[in-house]
Structures are given as C-alpha cells and as structure tokens.
Amino acid sequence: MLGNFEYTRIRSIDEGCRALADAKEAGAVLAGGTDLLVEIRNGLKSPKLLVDCKALDDLHVLDTSPEKTTIGASVTLNRLIENRTFRGHYPALADALESIGTYQLRNRATVSGNICNGSPAADSAPVLLVLDATVHVHGVGGPRVIPIADFFAGVKRTALNPDEIVTSITLPVNAGRRTSFLKQQRIKGHDLAVVNAAGAYDPETREVRLAIGSCAPTPVLLDPIPMDVSDLAASINHAVSLVQRSVSPISDVRASAGYRNAVLPVLVTRILRELLDPGGEA
Numbered sequence: 001m002l003g004n005f006e007y008t009r010i011r012s013i014d015e016g017c018r019a020l021a022d023a024k025e026a027g028a029v030l031a032g033g034t035d036l037l038v039e040i041r042n043g044l045k046s047p048k049l050l051v052d053c054k055a056l057d058d059l060h061v062l063d064t065s066p067e068k069t070t071i072g073a074s075v076t077l078n079r080l081i082e083n084r085t086f087r088g089h090y091p092a093l094a095d096a097l098e099s100i101g102t103y104q105l106r107n108r109a110t111v112s113g114n115i116c117n118g119s120p121a122a123d124s125a126p127v128l129l130v131l132d133a134t135v136h137v138h139g140v141g142g143p144r145v146i147p148i149a150d151f152f153a154g155v156k157r158t159a160l161n162p163d164e165i166v167t168s169i170t171l172p173v174n175a176g177r178r179t180s181f182l183k184q185q186r187i188k189g190h191d192l193a194v195v196n197a198a199g200a201y202d203p204e205t206r207e208v209r210l211a212i213g214s215c216a217p218t219p220v221l222l223d224p225i226p227m228d229v230s231d232l233a234a235s236i237n238h239a240v241s242l243v244q245r246s247v248s249p250i251s252d253v254r255a256s257a258g259y260r261n262a263v264l265p266v267l268v269t270r271i272l273r274e275l276l277d278p279g280g281e282a
C-alpha cells in the first residue's frame, strides 16, 4: 500500500517549483519512481505531494553538440544506453547506466533520479564526477547550475533546495579522453554496488581523475593526479594510496568495511591499467 499523497502532472517548470514551494518540504519530484515509490512503500519517505515532470517536452531532450551533451531530466537510462552517439562519447557512463537494475527498471529510471536520490552507491555518480558534469536546476527564484562536484551533500542529501527541480545534466564532449567504470557487487545480475569507481585519463595533460562510490557518505572525487607512464607501477601505487586516504568505508548490509578496503585497490588498479595501458596484460 502506497502512502496518502496528492499527485500533480505539471505543464510548466514554474508551476512545479511553485507547487514544491507551497508543499513546504513535503513535496517530491516523481521521475521514474524506481527509488521514490519503493521508499514510500517501505515507509522511508512520506511526501504529501508528488510532482510529475514527465509531460514537459524540454525535459525529454537528448542532444549532442560539438561542445556538450544535454541529458534532459526525464530521459530514461535505456534511451541513453541505446543511443550510439551517446555511447560513443561516454562509453563508461553507458556501462555504469547499464549496470543499474534490470532492463524493465532502466525503461523508467533516469540519471537525474539516480543522483537526486543521494545514495553514496549511485552508479552514475562516479562517472559524472570524472566527466565534470553540470547539473541544471530550476527553482522559484529561477535557474541555476551546480557543478556535480558540489551536488552531493551527504547520505540521501543533495545541494537542491526543496523548491528546485533538476531540468538537465550536461557533459562536456572531449574526444581524446579515455574513461572507465567498474562495479563490485555481491552477485552476478542486478545488485547495488559494494564499491564502484570511475576514471578518466587525458593523454594531453597526462592527468587522471578518479571517483569512488559506496565508500563514504557521498561519492568521492579526487583532485587530478599526474601520471608518469614511464613508471606505471609507481604511478598506480601512488594513485591507490591517494584513493585510500580519501575514503572512509563502513560495514553495512552489502559488505564489511574490511571487504570494501580490500576491493578498492583492485578496482582502482584495474581502471588505471585499462586507461594507461589499454593493450597491456592487466
């Protein structure tokens, strides 16, 4: 049995923001509902108003220009995964999205919902972080942009104000950059991450960006790390030690802190080998 709430299918973003403001923190945006409806059913959330944005055409835009890709907030995961241009530009993000839930779930779920849910284990988060994504939001005061690095505020908390709706996420297009995503889960098939991690390597600057999920209250983005490809082993060891100092895994239903600490260097090493030595033996 779902809770007792009002439902509104909005016809403009302003209408949605006003409805959320009037609901005074008791409103929630409904995207695919794959997190929200489960949480309501389990009694973890009890919003008085659900604001459904899926009738707004602008939020269904998926567009790639020479500089950037725009992912409207209502674009489903499967639409992204099955779009060849998108996969060509962002293979690691497509891999991350494909690791989320089941095919049926990905027909409903959105990237915006994945990040707005504020889970430290959100599978899109590490890749969005290393890609320097920008989150575009709209509130009663108008639009604003939030760099993804500033978006996650704690477990189940984001930088969004109660009246704000994410309208899109944009990603820079950078053809030369190599990216990778890996996820450790308890079982084959669909499961949340015990640890997830993403890396992006720019051969021009010879710097790597690394981001880790499920090992701290929020997904963690490290500062750019210079890589010396002539001494790959030393560079990787250095990067792994920086990662270990940046996270604080806990034990929970999915894994112990000790297991996470043991898995993390393996994932990070594999990512770095894939990025820096693509034809190598790792």
Ligand SMILES: Cc1cc2nc3c(=O)[nH]c(=O)nc-3n(C[C@H](O)[C@H](O)[C@H](O)COP(=O)(O)OP(=O)(O)OC[C@H]3O[C@@H](n4cnc5c(N)ncnc54)[C@H](O)[C@@H]3O)c2cc1C
Residues within 6 Å of the ligand: 028, 029, 030, 031, 032, 033, 034, 035, 036, 037, 038, 053, 073, 099, 100, 101, 102, 105, 108, 109, 110, 111, 112, 113, 114, 115, 116, 117, 121, 122, 123, 124, 160, 164, 165, 166, 167, 190, 191, 192, 193
């Ligand atoms: C069986 C199952 C398996 C799953 N497996 C995975 C997994 O492997 N990896 C993973 O990361 N997640 C997983 N999830 C979680 C979930 O499917 C994803 O987080 C999904 O991307 C959420 O998107 P959604 O569109 O359904 O969001 P919703 O459920 O609609 O919303 C999620 C939250 O974000 C808010 N929100 C949504 N859109 C907006 C917006 N535009 N502006 C402001 N706030 C907004 C909602 O109010 C809500 O708080 C799983 C869930 C289930 C039920």
